[in-house]
Amino acid sequence: MAAKDPLVITDKEEMRKWSRAMRSQGKLIGLVPTMGFLHQGHLSLVSQAHKHSNVVVVSIYVNPGQFSPTEDLSTYPSDFDGDIKKLMSVPGGVDVVFHPYNLYDYENQSKNGVGDGDGVVMSCIEKSGTGHETWVRVEKLEKGLCGNSRPVFFRGVATVVTKLFNIVEPDVTVFGKKDYQQWRIIQRMVRDLDFSIKVIGVEVSRENDGLAMSSRNVHLSPEERAKALSINKSLLRAKSAANDGQIQCEKLRNLVIQCITNAGGKIDYAEIVDQNSLEKVESIKGPVVFCVAAWFGKVRLIDNMEINL
Amino acid sequence: MAAKDPLVITDKEEMRKWSRAMRSQGKLIGLVPTMGFLHQGHLSLVSQAHKHSNVVVVSIYVNPGQFSPTEDLSTYPSDFDGDIKKLMSVPGGVDVVFHPYNLYDYENQSKNGVGDGDGVVMSCIEKSGTGHETWVRVEKLEKGLCGNSRPVFFRGVATVVTKLFNIVEPDVTVFGKKDYQQWRIIQRMVRDLDFSIKVIGVEVSRENDGLAMSSRNVHLSPEERAKALSINKSLLRAKSAANDGQIQCEKLRNLVIQCITNAGGKIDYAEIVDQNSLEKVESIKGPVVFCVAAWFGKVRLIDNMEINL
Numbered sequence: 001m002a003a004k005d006p007l008v009i010t011d012k013e014e015m016r017k018w019s020r021a022m023r024s025q026g027k028l029i030g031l032v033p034t035m036g037f038l039h040q041g042h043l044s045l046v047s048q049a050h051k052h053s054n055v056v057v058v059s060i061y062v063n064p065g066q067f068s069p070t071e072d073l074s075t076y077p078s079d080f081d082g083d084i085k086k087l088m089s090v091p092g093g094v095d096v097v098f099h100p101y102n103l104y105d106y107e108n109q110s111k112n113g114v115g116d117g118d119g120v121v122m123s124c125i126e127k128s129g130t131g132h133e134t135w136v137r138v139e140k141l142e143k144g145l146c147g148n149s150r151p152v153f154f155r156g157v158a159t160v161v162t163k164l165f166n167i168v169e170p171d172v173t174v175f176g177k178k179d180y181q182q183w184r185i186i187q188r189m190v191r192d193l194d195f196s197i198k199v200i201g202v203e204v205s206r207e208n209d210g211l212a213m214s215s216r217n218v219h220l221s222p223e224e225r226a227k228a229l230s231i232n233k234s235l236l237r238a239k240s241a242a243n244d245g246q247i248q249c250e251k252l253r254n255l256v257i258q259c260i261t262n263a264g265g266k267i268d269y270a271e272i273v274d275q276n277s278l279e280k281v282e283s284i285k286g287p288v289v290f291c292v293a294a295w296f297g298k299v300r301l302i303d304n305m306e307i308n309l
Numbered sequence: 310m311a312a313k314d315p316l317v318i319t320d321k322e323e324m325r326k327w328s329r330a331m332r333s334q335g336k337l338i339g340l341v342p343t344m345g346f347l348h349q350g351h352l353s354l355v356s357q358a359h360k361h362s363n364v365v366v367v368s369i370y371v372n373p374g375q376f377s378p379t380e381d382l383s384t385y386p387s388d389f390d391g392d393i394k395k396l397m398s399v400p401g402g403v404d405v406v407f408h409p410y411n412l413y414d415y416e417n418q419s420k421n422g423v424g425d426g427d428g429v430v431m432s433c434i435e436k437s438g439t440g441h442e443t444w445v446r447v448e449k450l451e452k453g454l455c456g457n458s459r460p461v462f463f464r465g466v467a468t469v470v471t472k473l474f475n476i477v478e479p480d481v482t483v484f485g486k487k488d489y490q491q492w493r494i495i496q497r498m499v500r501d502l503d504f505s506i507k508v509i510g511v512e513v514s515r516e517n518d519g520l521a522m523s524s525r526n527v528h529l530s531p532e533e534r535a536k537a538l539s540i541n542k543s544l545l546r547a548k549s550a551a552n553d554g555q556i557q558c559e560k561l562r563n564l565v566i567q568c569i570t571n572a573g574g575k576i577d578y579a580e581i582v583d584q585n586s587l588e589k590v591e592s593i594k595g596p597v598v599f600c601v602a603a604w605f606g607k608v609r610l611i612d613n614m615e616i617n618l
Contacts, residue, residue, distance in 0.1 A: 012503060016505055024333060103503070106500055106501075131497075132501050133447055133448045133449045133450065133497065133501065134445065134446070134447045134448070134467075134497060134498045134501030134502055135445075135446055135448060136443065136444075136445055136446075136502075137443070137444055137445075137446060138442055138443045139442045139443070139444060140442045141442065158443075159502070162502050162503075163501075163502055163503040166502055166503040166504050166505065167503050188440075188442065188443060189443045191415055191443075192415075192441050192442065192443030192472075193443055193445075193468070193471050193472055193475055194321060194412070194471075194472045194475040194476050195475050196325055196475065
């Protein structure tokens with residue numbers, strides 16, 4: 001199938017106008033929100049979007065609202081031209097790439113309006129001077145797991161996704177289950193705020209050696225990358241142990257923590273939680289997911305594995 | 310103009326379907342959110358909605374999400390049949406009355422699903438067992454004024470209005486400036502979350518003797534009602550003093566507090582704040598609004614007056 005050239009839209013009003021024109025033609029709109037620097041995992045989300053909609057919008061926007069000032073916003077990788085090429089390689093391509101400059105600056109939507117006036121993207125919305133002060137919080141699900149070490153992260157994710165929903169007005173949206181907590185939060189938010197949007201979750205895409213795909217993998221040295229394989233390996237081992245009857249989460253956690261630590265990783269968390277509530281469980285009695293975050297050098301990686309006994 | 314019979318819709322999906330059908334015909338949809346027990350103030354919002362849209366939806370829903378368990382949810386007055394008649398008396402009537410049973414029960418949308426299963430509307434969402442946990446917060450504007458004595462109030466308002474926006478999908482919404490803080494919060498929320506909705510603010514409607522119209526006025530005894538006139542009287546006096554050169558807010562506040570207290574009212578707050586930020590000011594240098602909340606017996610009333618020197 002010939003790849004088509006996507007329309008690149010940077011303006012919010014233009015984006016909404018496009019979507020409304022599509023809707024008035026009876027077309028179902030799919031939205032894949034991304035922060036760019038796309039990999040095969042993102043492209044699998046686009047493929048899923050095609051299955052559930054007639055036209056596909058991919059948003060590329062590194063959301064300052066989900067980074068704390070101490071986090072890696074300024075070093076978050078980007079490659080817009082490369083992203084467009086990759087999107088064109090997906091069967092069916094994409095219809096629109098929505099690439100806004102700054103979704104928190106209400107006075108100035110142009111490129112010059114990015115960040116705090118000197119062309120640098122702001123890393124802390126509160127300090128941006130734009131007066132943005134509305135936040136969507138999914139109060140229980142945002143706590144625990146990544147919420148512990150990244151207290152403003154899910155507040156920022158839920159808020160920017162709400163903004164994107166209100167700008168793109170999609171019928172379907174697609175999220176990767178690699179960001180498991182994020183996926184559950186968006187599902188819950190869509191239900192609780194009565195968005196008329198179907199949320200599709202897509203399985204984790206992995207490299208051939210099992211490493212979960214992530215835009216941050218590019219920051220790993222070859223040595224760190226080799227060590228990082230311990231995450232997926234240990235999760236597979238834990239799943240296998242659970243299938244063999246080990247349902248005590250303390251044992252399974254120790255297995256994973258030891259394996260990653262021995263490989264040279266530094267555990268942020270390794271928790272077995274209920275798939276829906278994301279509450280910790282002591283022993284596996286229903287569908288759970290084993291969620292891990294660990295540092296390899298300066299790179300924090302996350303991964304997870306559902307266990308359905 | 311002959312009043313038309315409004316279509317009463319209780320189901321979320323049916324409501325959205327109606328709105329989308331209207332939009333596909335090129336019609337602008339106006340939404341007036343209310344908690345029912347309508348008075349002339351509400352009807353003036355409906356008239357404004359007609360000016361800015363082609364079809365008008367009035368929602369009637371007493372939102373448990375904005376009441377704390379100790380507040381007056383269970384005694385909040387209602388008169389659905391009377392409301393319909395009043396709406397029919399407005400020139401042009403209304404097209405739809407959206408009257409959902411319970412916007413926080415995701416399993417059961419029927420009347421039997423109201424509240425916690427025994428037919429009683431829940432007064433605290435957290436205890437409802439529906440798992441609702443997503444809240445929209447306008448973090449600065451929600452503090453101060455009514456936010457001090459009613460800490461969950463604006464969280465509940467912003468959230469239910471977001472839900473109504475997502476269900477009704479209006480182009481225009483109309484709020485009364487009697488609830489000044491609420492109006493500013495909704496304006497800010499619409500901007501910050503990129504809703505494509507125009508927010509119209511309508512001046513306070515007053516009885517002939519100056520009392521601001523409120524559904525809660527029905528709870529006032531004749532004596533309390535007479536005393537409550539001190540709110541508007543004192544605000545008018547303060548405005549007049551300001552026009553005469555008294556720009557020290559402490560003096561103006563004392564004037565109002567004394568007048569209401571002398572009449573037998575109990576002040577909750579009496580503050581002069583910036584019209585946009587709602588931050589307290591010490592002297593009047595720009596557009597401000599004098600906001601008052603006071604108790605008369607068991608009834609808490611609010612009122613306000615803009616001062617533009």
